[in-house]
Amino acid sequence: MNNNEKTIQKFNNHVVQSYGRYPLAMKKGQGRRCVDEDGKEYIDLGSGIGTNSLGYCDEKWADAVCAQVRTxxxxxxxxxxxxxxxxxxxxxxxxxxxxxxxxxxxxxxxxxxxxxxxxxxxxxxxxxxxxxxxxxxxxxxxxxxxxxxxxxxxxxxxxxxxxxxxxxxxxxxxxxxxxxxxxxxxxxxxxxxxxxxxxxxxxxxxxxxxxxxxxxxxxxxxxxxxxxxxxxxxxxxxxxxxxxxxxxxxxxxxxxxxxxxxxxxxxxxxxxxxxxxxxxxxxxxxxxxxxxxxxxxxxxNSDGFLDKVAEKAGYIKKELEKCSEVASVTGLGLMVGISLKTKKAGDVAKEALNRGLLVLTAKEKVRLLPPLTISDDELRDGLKILMEILEE
Ligand SMILES: Cc1ncc(COP(=O)(O)O)c(C=O)c1O
Known part of the structure; x- marks a missing residue:
């Protein structure tokens, strides 16, 4: 049994099973990437359903939180x-x-x-x-x-x-x-x-x-x-x-x-x-x-931050619309819904996990809620994995 499986078994013994979970036990994160209990790395385009707005363990955010914990x-x-x-x-x-x-x-x-x-x-x-x-x-x-x-x-x-x-x-x-x-x-x-x-x-x-x-x-x-x-x-x-x-x-x-x-x-x-x-x-x-x-x-509120969010959103839409499996892209900004022509969103999310990418689903759509701070490179790498899955 690997470390992921050990954690999942212990977890399921005592945590109420009210969620359908993916077989991934998350150990740590930095920036837009996280790592599971066996050391596998993931690009996260879901950001904890939009909660980790500045990504994982952003330095200034962590400093502010830790200083408050000690005060x-x-x-x-x-x-x-x-x-x-x-x-x-x-x-x-x-x-x-x-x-x-x-x-x-x-x-x-x-x-x-x-x-x-x-x-x-x-x-x-x-x-x-x-x-x-x-x-x-x-x-x-x-x-x-x-x-x-x-x-x-x-x-x-x-x-x-x-x-x-x-x-x-x-x-x-x-x-x-x-x-x-x-x-x-x-x-x-x-x-x-x-x-x-x-x-x-x-x-x-x-x-x-x-x-x-x-x-x-x-x-x-x-x-x-x-x-x-x-x-x-x-x-x-x-x-x-x-x-x-x-x-x-x-x-x-x-x-x-x-x-x-x-x-x-x-x-x-x-x-x-x-x-x-x-x-x-x-x-x-x-x-x-x-x-x-x-x-x-x-x-x-820092200069140009929200403009950059809008810019990244435009890039995502433009890239996805090139993909033959994508029927339409909905949403606003970094809240993205992707309707698929033939594939099931749940299957895509599972395959993405296998390939080191975290995405969400909403009804029949693949949903992306990347951290607002995602870099252009990480976004490009994440979308590349997603599009490869969609186009297979
Ligand atoms: C629009 C909206 N309202 C309310 C909620 C409930 O929020 P919470 O799970 O923090 O109670 C959610 C959660 O997904 C949401 O998306």
């Missing part, structure tokens, strides 16, 4: 910390929001958004205006509330009863939206690019219709930017591509460079909704995560 690792939200204040200020300034609630995951950020939208409406209009419109094929998380919000029947099993108060509208269907946006609705929640749903970008006219109808009715727009946010699409928020800013935006994944963190950003209108005792999270705004987040923000 103050945690206390509680009974007290204030300078690092949380600093991160909140920079995050709100960068994203263009008034305030932020910190949690530890995407689902938690969305829970906060759902609670804020319902309380905003309750405070202003009283009971009965609690419904939230979400889109067919969306994905908002794995807690009961966020599963209920998720517009995919496949997730609505086993765990009954789900939470009531979510209505699904077909993405890009303005008449379906108009029909369902009635006086019981307090918010419309969208992903500008449905990630888990297959890397599908919303159409501008549909996004415009959401914002215009919601503004008329004082219905909040919630943008779930857990996968699209923090530079992933070549702008800090994907909403910037559409010229729109939601009342509430949720972030997680790459926000702290691979340390668990979720954030629920609120505009002026929503920032006073959650009052003392109405919401909380023991680890929310943890100093180590905030130190990691500051290092990520510093890099993303």
């Amino acid at each position: 103050l690792q945690h206390n509680s939200n009974y007290y204030y910390t300078e690092v949380q204040a600093e991160f909140a200020e920079k995050l709100c300034e960068t994203a263009g929001y008034k305030s932020v609630f910190f949690g530890n995951s995407g689902a938690e950020a969305n829970e906060c958004a759902i609670k804020t939208a319902r309380k905003y409406s309750f405070d202003k209009y009283g009971k009965g205006r609690h419904n939230i419109i979400t889109l067919v094929n969306s994905f908002h998380g794995r807690t009961i509330a966020t599963l209920s919000a998720t517009g995919q029947d496949v997730f609505h099993n086993y765990f009954f009863p789900f939470l009531e108060g979510f209505i699904n509208v077909k993405a890009n269907d303005i008449s379906d939206l108009k029909e369902k946006l009635d006086d019981t609705v307090c918010a419309v929640m969208i992903e500008y690019v449905q990630g888990e749903g297959g890397v599908n970008v919303l159409q501008q006219d549909f996004v415009d219709a959401i914002y215009e109808l919601c503004a008329q009715k004082d219905v909040l727009v919630i943008a779930d930017e857990i996968q699209t946010g923090v530079g992933r699409t070549g702008k800090f928020l994907a909403g910037d591509h559409f010229g729109r800013k939601a009342d509430i935006t949720t972030l997680a994944k790459g926000i702290a460079g691979g340390i668990p963190m979720g954030a629920c950003l609120m505009n002026e209108k929503c920032s006073g909704v959650l009052t003392a005792g109405t919401h909380g999270s023991t680890f929310g705004g943890n100093p180590i995560a905030c130190a990691g987040g500051l290092a990520v923000l510093d890099r993303i």
